[in-house]
Amino acid sequence: xxxxxxxxxxxxxxxxxxxxxxxxxxxxxxxxxxxxxxxxxxxxxxxxxxxxxxxxxxxxxxxxxxxxxxxxxxxxxxxxxxxxxxxxxxxxxxxxxxxxxxxxxxxxxxxxxxxxxxxxxxxxxxxxxxxxxxxxxxxxxxxxxxxxxxxxxxxxxxxxxxxxxxxxxxxxxxxxxxxxxxxxxxxxxxxxxxxxxxxxxxxxxxxxxxxxxxxxxxxxxxxxxxxxxxxx
Amino acid sequence: xxxxxxxxxxxxxxxxxxxxxxxxxxxxxxxxxxxxxxxxxxxxxxxxxxxxxxxxxxxxxxxxxxxxxxxxxxxxxxxxxxxxxxxxxxxxxxxxxxxxxxxxxxxxxxxxxxxxxxxxxxxxxxxxxxxxxxxxxxxxxxxxxxxxxxxxxxxxxxxxxxxxxxxxxxxxxxxxxxxxxxxxxxxxxxxxxxxxxxxxxxxxxxxxxxxxxxxxxxxxxxxxxxxxxxxxxxxxxxxxxx
Numbered sequence: 001x002x003x004x005x006x007x008x009x010x011x012x013x014x015x016x017x018x019x020x021x022x023x024x025x026x027x028x029x030x031x032x033x034x035x036x037x038x039x040x041x042x043x044x045x046x047x048x049x050x051x052x053x054x055x056x057x058x059x060x061x062x063x064x065x066x067x068x069x070x071x072x073x074x075x076x077x078x079x080x081x082x083x084x085x086x087x088x089x090x091x092x093x094x095x096x097x098x099x100x101x102x103x104x105x106x107x108x109x110x111x112x113x114x115x116x117x118x119x120x121x122x123x124x125x126x127x128x129x130x131x132x133x134x135x136x137x138x139x140x141x142x143x144x145x146x147x148x149x150x151x152x153x154x155x156x157x158x159x160x161x162x163x164x165x166x167x168x169x170x171x172x173x174x175x176x177x178x179x180x181x182x183x184x185x186x187x188x189x190x191x192x193x194x195x196x197x198x199x200x201x202x203x204x205x206x207x208x209x210x211x212x213x214x215x216x217x218x219x220x221x222x223x224x225x226x227x228x229x230x231x232x
Numbered sequence: 233x234x235x236x237x238x239x240x241x242x243x244x245x246x247x248x249x250x251x252x253x254x255x256x257x258x259x260x261x262x263x264x265x266x267x268x269x270x271x272x273x274x275x276x277x278x279x280x281x282x283x284x285x286x287x288x289x290x291x292x293x294x295x296x297x298x299x300x301x302x303x304x305x306x307x308x309x310x311x312x313x314x315x316x317x318x319x320x321x322x323x324x325x326x327x328x329x330x331x332x333x334x335x336x337x338x339x340x341x342x343x344x345x346x347x348x349x350x351x352x353x354x355x356x357x358x359x360x361x362x363x364x365x366x367x368x369x370x371x372x373x374x375x376x377x378x379x380x381x382x383x384x385x386x387x388x389x390x391x392x393x394x395x396x397x398x399x400x401x402x403x404x405x406x407x408x409x410x411x412x413x414x415x416x417x418x419x420x421x422x423x424x425x426x427x428x429x430x431x432x433x434x435x436x437x438x439x440x441x442x443x444x445x446x447x448x449x450x451x452x453x454x455x456x457x458x459x460x461x462x463x464x465x466x467x468x469x470x471x472x473x474x
Contacts, residue, residue: 029310047310048338059376062338101264103290108376110338138264138292141309141402143279145290146265186265227263227292231307 004159007167015151015163015215020131020226022139030140032226034132036163038122043132044115045140048104051111062104066095068116068129075121090126091116097130097150097183097193103143112142123166123179124152130183130193135223139230147223148192149216150183153208155200160207162215175199182212186220189213258297261307262289268302279304311401311431313337313379317371318388320396320429321381323361328354331361333369333381336398336431343369343381349389366391366435368427391427394437397448401432403455406463413464414454421471422447446474 004012016037025031028044035041051057068091072081094116104112114136116129130150137144154164157174164179171177178198184191191209200208262268267286276282279291280302289295293304306312313319313335321335333341343361345352352360361367367390372382383389399407407428408415419426424438424447434451438444453470457463 023308030308049310050338050340107338139308141291141293141306143290144264147263224263224266228261231261 006156006161008165012159013162013211013214015218016165018219018222020135020222022135022226022230028136028140030136030138030142032132032135032139034128034135034223035120036122036124036128037165038120039118039124039128039165040120041116041118041125041128041132043117043129043136045112045133045136045142046115047112047140048107048110048142049113051109056111057109059108060105062107062110062112064095064099064102064104064114065111066091066098066114066116066133068094068118068126070118070121070125074118090129093193093195094126094130094133098133098137098148100190100192101134101145101148101185102137103145106143112137112140121166123164123169124181126150127152127163127181127183131219131223135226138227145185146188147186147220148183149186149219149223150181150193151212151215151219152179152181153212153215154179155198155204160204160211162211180208182209182216184212184216186216186223259294261293262295262304263292264289268295268304269297273300275301277301277303279306307402308400309402311335311337313339313371313374313431315371315374317430318368318385319371319381319431320366320368320391320427320433320435321431322396323363323365323367326358326361326363331357333367335369335379335381335429336433337379339378341369341371341379341381343367343383347372347380347382347384349383361390366396368429368435387427391435391437394425394435395444396433396435399432399434399451399455401430404428404430404432406457407434407451407454409464414467417464417467417471418447418450422450426451449474 019035021033024033025044030045033042048062069087070079072079114133116133118125127150134148154161155178156168156171169177178200181195183193266289268289269287270285274287276287280287281290287302289304293306295304319335321333321341323331324334325332330344335341368388369381370385372380422443424436424443427435436444436447
């Protein structure tokens with residue numbers, strides 16, 4: 001297995017080159033861009049602001065509302081604009097991945113709107129979206145316990161690989177491809193998102209989590225640098 | 233030992249020196265979850281929390297250490313209203329006992345009829361303040377029902393004529409300057425009446441359009457320069473060029 005090569009020459013545990021930039025949407029209260037290679041996500045945060053419809057308001061705490069979508073030009077075949085079953089699922093899942101770090105008790109009856117748009121898609125869009133949204137929330141000055149880092153670990157046949165691109169995700173030989181997106185609270189061992197699409201032996205899940213921990217450290221450094229660059 | 237480590241790290245490039253700042257104050261930029269200082273001596277204040285021995289940032293911003301107290305000042309984000317803030321807002325509704333005012337915060341402001349500076353009959357409230365009128369008001373109290381405003385104070389009341397625009401609420405202290413030095417300079421040089429609300433709304437009224445535009449450009453010049461020392465001097469140079 002030592003001879004296994006990824007099509008773009010990365011090692012098994014290499015991520016695609018990451019770029020992050022904060023403050024990309026001038027009209028938002030907070031915004032950020034995060035890219036894994038050819039996958040580019042932008043996130044904009046609005047609020048805290050008064051929540052409508054009123055029946056959704058919570059007098060105990062503010063709430064988080066995420067809207068994720070692929071823009072129509074982000075994929076090779078034009079994506080029909082507007083919400084879909086997939087985008088609604090990923091919106092909800094992003095919300096759940098981010099909510100544990102937020103501290104919104106100071107903003108009762110309000111909502112924080114996060115818009116996550118994928119402007120270029122090459123697999124791993126939800127993880128790039130979570131990383132961008134986490135940066136954008138920090139940029140908006142929202143009280144939060146920590147940043148959230150997210151990466152997809154995958155399996156191509158029997159090799160565990162990090163940060164799959166579209167070509168690796170569509171791999172069909174042997175055991176096929178497995179996609180295992182994870183999100184965790186930086187510098188802790190608390191995961192806020194674990195999804196699994198494909199097959200993996202239960203005893204190898206621990207291996208995946210260990211690799212995710214290492215990858216998330218790298219992501220955290222990129223995120224931290226992007227935020228600090230804002231004032232230099 | 234830990235204290236020394238912190239002082240050294242604060243002297244690197246992330247340290248932002250503010251002109252005329254007391255040298256005992258150390259500032260550095262922090263991200264949420266970052267350890268600002270370690271040790272039992274420190275007291276966590278706004279935007280920070282204690283976890284065991286460490287004082288940790290709860291939000292993104294400038295960490296400031298003054299004596300034993302550590303706080304994080306937001307440098308980005310939306311306006312968070314506080315008591316006694318003077319804000320500029322626009323009347324969005326007239327109710328039977330007051331006015332609803334949009335102050336660009338998470339909740340609407342409410343100006344009760346009793347807080348108006350002179351007696352106004354309930355029948356002609358709209359003659360005093362109608363929908364769309366711009367006012368400068370002080371936040372009197374913040375409770376779970378909303379934000380109560382007051383017009384009792386110097387310089388508060390209806391702003392007639394002129395125009396309003398928005399700047400980032402986090403830049404407002406810069407626009408005003410130390411004891412109003414910056415805003416007074418801009419007022420002197422342009423001859424305009426300017427009112428700056430803590431919510432980032434700026435109202436300008438001058439004698440002619442050119443001076444009003446000049447005043448707006450001057451304010452935008454200040455808000456574009458994030459961390460520059462001696463900004464008042466730079467502003468004076470800007471006025472000789474423009």
